[in-house]
Amino acid sequence: MFDDPASLMNVLLRWGHIVFGIIWIGHLYFFNLVNVPFQGDLAKELKPQVNPKLLLRAFYWFRWGAMYTFLFGILLFGYKYFHQKLFFDADGGVSNRALWMLFGGLLGTIMWFNVWFVIWPRQKLILGGLAAGTPHPDAAALAATAGKASRFNTYASGPMLFGMIVPNNYAGWPAVGMLVAIILGAGFWFGLIKRSFKIKTVV
Template identity: 40%
Template sequence: MAKFLGSLGNALLVGFALLVIVIFAFHGGTDAPTYMQWLFRYLHVLFGVMWIGLLYYFNFVQIPTMPTVPAELKPAVSKYIAPAALFWFRWAALLTVLMGLVIASHPPQGISSYLVPALTFQHPYQMIGTGMWLGLIMAFNVWFLIWPNQKKALGIVEVDADAKAKAATTAMMFSRINTILSIPMLYTMVTQQAGLVS
């Protein structure tokens, strides 16, 4: 069992096989448009958990721990762990946003698209609109501020020592800004979906 589950691919295969069982057990008779809405909402949450989970990993684990890591071990983090984590981090951010846009522009039958009303803070979509804007700002930060600066800080893009230090500080600052924004963003998503805001 340990050998089988030692492979991430095997674990994911089992997880998605269980997902298919759950889908057919509980949603086998659901009409296609409703089911697709559920599927995109599920993917939005799945990618969002990966995105925010990695954001919190960077801010709660990696950044605070790096000063205590012996100098000879730091290259293992900067050359192997951080680039892999940043790969999943940035693509999870993009896929979270894309799934959210699909949900807002193709809601369940009987509900009009709320993409534009939410983004323009029209009633009753002010709460979800706030969350959407926070998520868009965070995704922008990931792709256009954190990732380009991390490439310099990690040596993926070669720059001089001063530029590397400045890039590391900039990446950390925007990672912290995203952590700050994630707190109200998650609240707006949960309360809107829970029907607490009308």
């Protein structure tokens, strides 16, 4: 048992990466598929009572999920592509597998940046103001910017996940197939977001 430390390392890093990825992206989908339509339904006078208590919890898991997914992702990237030397082909060029990884990793990194530097700083002001009983005067503008970044992340998550799973499962998928991944991945989320506004809240 455990006579293959390199494979064990891969499993442990992937386990951490995927567990935190689920925590992060699960909350992203909660915000976009559940919370956006819910906020449209929720009476304005209830927001100060409901939103800080619900959403500050959700944002805790969301932002720290993003941070640890990113850190495990960087470790995996270093381990697989440099320690295990998958970055370059035998002829010295960047491998097709690495191109897919750069595609997924770049999208994931932009999403991580959006969480920490666009969405959370604004939500902190909005929800902090609500919790303190002094709503932020620019709350609507802050929410609009945070909302756009959150929508972007939802659309980007589709192609990003292709970039995560293609390298290890279909490294020969030609790089032009990234266009297909963008269309399929973002199209899927276009459909689900539309659907989210039609979910009935009666049984």
